[in-house]
Amino acid sequence: MKVAGGVAAASIAAGNAAAAGGDEEYDVIELGPGETRTKTLSDGETFENVLIDITADNASFNINAMADDWTIRNVGLRGNWDSFEKNQVIACRVNSPDAEGHIENFYFMGNEKDNTYPGITGIFVSPRHRGTLHIDRVNIQNCPDNAIYASAPGNPDHHSIPGGNGDVHISNSFAADCQASNFRLGTDGSTLKNCVAVGGDRGFWGFYNNPTLIDCDLSGARAGRDIQAGAGWETGAEVTVENCRFDDARVRKSSLNAIHGESVGSPQRFEPSDVAGVPLSAEDAASGSGSAPDPSPPEEPEDEDRSIDDVWRDDAANHLELEAGSGSQAVQYRISGLGSAGTGEYANTNPDDPYRDGVTSDGDEFEIAGYLGGYVDDFHVDGAITAVESDATVTAVVNGHEFDLSKLEGVGSWDDETDESDDSDGTDDSDRTDDEDGNEGDGDDGEGLPHALVIDGREASEPSTYSFTVDGSVEKAERMGASIDDEDEIEDGTVRGAVGNWLDAYWFEGDITDFRLLGDAQVHLEYDARDE
Numbered sequence: 001m002k003v004a005g006g007v008a009a010a011s012i013a014a015g016n017a018a019a020a021g022g023d024e025e026y027d028v029i030e031l032g033p034g035e036t037r038t039k040t041l042s043d044g045e046t047f048e049n050v051l052i053d054i055t056a057d058n059a060s061f062n063i064n065a066m067a068d069d070w071t072i073r074n075v076g077l078r079g080n081w082d083s084f085e086k087n088q089v090i091a092c093r094v095n096s097p098d099a100e101g102h103i104e105n106f107y108f109m110g111n112e113k114d115n116t117y118p119g120i121t122g123i124f125v126s127p128r129h130r131g132t133l134h135i136d137r138v139n140i141q142n143c144p145d146n147a148i149y150a151s152a153p154g155n156p157d158h159h160s161i162p163g164g165n166g167d168v169h170i171s172n173s174f175a176a177d178c179q180a181s182n183f184r185l186g187t188d189g190s191t192l193k194n195c196v197a198v199g200g201d202r203g204f205w206g207f208y209n210n211p212t213l214i215d216c217d218l219s220g221a222r223a224g225r226d227i228q229a230g231a232g233w234e235t236g237a238e239v240t241v242e243n244c245r246f247d248d249a250r251v252r253k254s255s256l257n258a259i260h261g262e263s264v265g266s267p268q269r270f271e272p273s274d275v276a277g278v279p280l281s282a283e284d285a286a287s288g289s290g291s292a293p294d295p296s297p298p299e300e301p302e303d304e305d306r307s308i309d310d311v312w313r314d315d316a317a318n319h320l321e322l323e324a325g326s327g328s329q330a331v332q333y334r335i336s337g338l339g340s341a342g343t344g345e346y347a348n349t350n351p352d353d354p355y356r357d358g359v360t361s362d363g364d365e366f367e368i369a370g371y372l373g374g375y376v377d378d379f380h381v382d383g384a385i386t387a388v389e390s391d392a393t394v395t396a397v398v399n400g401h402e403f404d405l406s407k408l409e410g411v412g413s414w415d416d417e418t419d420e421s422d423d424s425d426g427t428d429d430s431d432r433t434d435d436e437d438g439n440e441g442d443g444d445d446g447e448g449l450p451h452a453l454v455i456d457g458r459e460a461s462e463p464s465t466y467s468f469t470v471d472g473s474v475e476k477a478e479r480m481g482a483s484i485d486d487e488d489e490i491e492d493g494t495v496r497g498a499v500g501n502w503l504d505a506y507w508f509e510g511d512i513t514d515f516r517l518l519g520d521a522q523v524h525l526e527y528d529a530r531d532e
């Protein structure tokens with residue numbers, strides 16, 4: 001049946017509806033429990049003005065557009081995507097270099113119950129994309145495997161599936177709370193323009209080559225990755241940012257990767273309604289409606305007018321990057337404070353390196369100490385800094401804003417009072433683990449546990465997920481410079497985690513009775529590793 005824009009329907013209907021503007025009639029496709037349907041587009045075909053109802057348990061709908069000059073317009077999915085399996089709602093490419101594809105006014109809320117990679121992808125662009133793809137006015141959230149995964153066309157020639165190097169242009173769109181990334185590009189000439197990304201692992205990931213961001217707001221990404229440049233495959237990425245607002249950016253440690261440009265201020269847009277034309281519901285999308293225009297965010301003061309107190313967060317962890325000059329002399333630094341702190345992705349925690357970086361933290365007090373040479377060190381700090389010292393000039397980048405290290409002294413606040421009704425001991429348990437009986441252990445270095453297991457995702461093309469079970473004790477470790485992540489879980493001798501672009505490590509005793517890996521991370525198993 002046809003329904004007018006904004007009116008719900010409960011019947012099954014299929015087919016295309018002509019679209020000539022906002023508030024058009026649209027078709028409804030209602031799927032039953034466990035039902036799956038696929039719409040495949042051919043050259044020159046348009047699929048438009050359709051509301052796809054997947055509210056029934058485990059219902060799903062896929063759209064495949066592997067053709068030339070096709071259009072997906074005014075399509076909204078209503079309901080939660082229940083499956084945890086790897087899949088994508090839209091899989092697409094443009095086959096010919098002189099052809100185009102269009103995705104306009106699309107709405108998908110993903111799987112709100114799944115935040116573990118891989119899972120569902122909103123829009124996946126095939127490696128063999130050779131033409132030009134325009135994605136405009138989409139609202140995609142809660143996807144464990146990227147909202148828009150459009151880097152594969154940039155796959156290098158030595159990749160198992162070389163890319164077609166087609167352009168992807170994303171504009172006037174919103175993405176939030178997606179793992180791996182919200183927006184992901186990887187070819188020269190590809191752009192992200194007037195878009196907003198909130199939360200997730202990364203706001204934008206420039207995976208390969210030289211993509212460009214223009215007039216975007218990116219905020220709230222975990223571990224300070226509002227923008228990241230670079231991945232694996234020995235191929236660099238240089239991301240250019242123009243008039244964008246973001247809290248932090250990260251370059252994967254390689255001379256091949258770079259970010260050109262700086263944030264022009266703190267992010268000003270955080271909601272889909274902040275982006276003109278973005279659909280706010282499945283019905284909005286199907287009927288061709290969008291949000292009211294809000295073309296320009298509020299004015300933001302120049303960065304040089306900001307003080308350290310303006311950018312320091314008292315209610316969340318702060319990402320702190322430390323940089324020294326390019327000279328060969330190592331620069332030693334020390335930062336003390338109240339609260340908690342941890343190492344970031346770029347801190348050198350190799351226990352065998354005399355110039356390693358480290359954090360001592362008990363949840364109430366912390367001390368950061370290390371050395372700077374030609375690289376950046378980074379840390380996460382939740383609390384107040386009481387003292388800093390260094391034997392040469394050090395630049396501190398706090399949540400994306402530069403200051404002299406000395407400016408950090410005295411910043412922040414820390415309340416160490418605990419709720420008397422809480423049964424806990426008031427300490428930060430982010431570095432604690434469970435043994436095989438579910439009892440908590442310290443987890444800093446697994447003292448006494450003889451064997452080591454390291455999952456290395458530094459050269460993997462994608463984040464990898466893993467699980468394993470031991471018949472003895474197991475604890476998180478910092479072996480080989482691995483990070484200790486709160487998201488990795490240990491319960492009754494079973495470990496579940498994910499690793500992307502870095503390492504996870506564990507000390508254990510006994511035997512591994514089960515091991516599973518999804519992805520191409522490398523695995524290093526060392527028995528009696530402490531005897532080395």
